[in-house]
Amino acid sequence: MKNDAFRTPAPVPAGRAPAGRAGKRAALARLGRYFLRYKGMTALALFFSLAGNVPSLLGPVFSARAINAVEGTVDMPAVLFYCALMAGCYLLSAAFTYALTVCMTRLSRAITRAMREETFSRLLSLPVSFFDTRLAGDVLNRLTYDIDTVNASLSNDVIQLASGVITVVGSLVSMLLLSPLLTAVFAVIVPVTVLVTVRRSKIMRPLFRKRSAKLGELNGYSDEMLSGLRTIAAYGREGEICARYGARNEEAAQAYYTADYYGSKMGPTVNFVNNLSTVFISVFGGLLFFGGRIRLGDVSAFLQYSRKFTGPVNEFANIVSEIQSSLAAAERVFGILDEQPEAQDAPDALPAPRGAAEIAFEGVTFGYDPAKPVLRGVSFTPPPRAAPSPSSGLRARARPPSSTCSCAFTTCRAGASR
DSSP, X not given: OOOGGGOOOOOOOSSOOOOHHHHHHHHHHHHHHHHHHTHHHHHHHHXXXXXHHHHHHHHHHHHHHHXXXXXXXXXXXXXXXXXXXXXXXXXXXXXXXXXXHHHHHHHHHHHHHHHHHHHHHHHHHSOHHHHHTSOHHHHHHIIIIIHHHHHHIIIIIHHXXXXXXXXXXXXXXXHHHHOHHHHHHHHTTHHHHHHHHHHHHHHHHHHHHHHHHHHHHHHHHXXXXXXXXXXXXXXXXXXXXXXXXXXXXXXXXHHHHHHHHHHHXXXXXXXXXXXXXXXXXXXXXXXXXXXXXXXXXXXXXXXXXXXXXXXXXXXXXXXXXXXXXXXXXXXXXXXXXTXXXXXXXXXXXXXXXXXXXXXXXXXXXXXXXXXXXXXXXEEEOOOSSSOOOGGGTOOOSSSOHHXXXXXXXXXXXXXXXX
16 A cells, blocks of 8 residues: 655745736835835936946947048047047946946845845745645745746846846937948848747747746755655655656756756847848948948948947846846745735734643634545544544644644634634
């Protein structure tokens, strides 16, 4: 006869997170509310992002003027002057970017600290049924690994996204001012890049959600089995447990491989499309230069702005897998925060008596899942202080059996306790 003592419960999702696009928007909105808690630091980060990008966008302007200064008669003082201005712009941009990195690191640390405190506080308020129907390792994984994943994304990816938006807008305006015709040529490639990025993102999102879930299941199973090693050895079930662990490990490894494989294809694909735009701009820019419709320095500046425009797109393509992983982790954390805390005692509830007390259970039907009751019409009276009988199946180290039962049967479907 098979012993079911070593069958771990099927993982139950913590909370009901909305799926698909709605889940993504909900996770982003809730993360945004954390930023609003630290308005001063968030505003400072936005200022550093803007201040770091403006000097960087001025660099190609001075580069173009330096190149134009060598056309025909070489004006070396002008070349050196524009080179000095260009170097100053890039140094100033680097200083503000460093300040932005420090600011975002502190901001992400504050946000994740608040998330961890709120999650831990909610765990303390949840009913016993929550922990009895979930693997302890999976809950611990949400409190540690998932929040760390969100922290890494906030401190790195948000910086790139914020800076990227400013760079894209500034580069587009600069290209329009330099040559509307070349901008039209460049605009032919942009929709292709956006389409590739959006389609790949839709494919990868469920893969990274599955990766986080499988890792939680693996950690939960590991925690349950490691805490019961002595019992496993006593029953001689090492081989079966190892086989089950191997199956879960294979599922987690396959989920990791699939998500990372599709994530790694994003960057090279987008880079290839963007390199095509560089080829087209170089060819048409050369034709316009030989036709006398644009100066050589302006062609060089346009190429630099086109690379600045596609740079954030490439970065987004490279970090989209990290963003998807972070959103999946955030959904799992918010799933715990969305759980309903344990119901408080009724206002007219009597206080628990001091000293020894007897609790009788009469006709108890119990089960966390109403469709799968564990006890049906059971009546018994556990001893209040004496050690439980081995035949009763009650185990209580820190509290008497009667209080252990009363805490466990918090969701009786029928019957009563007196």
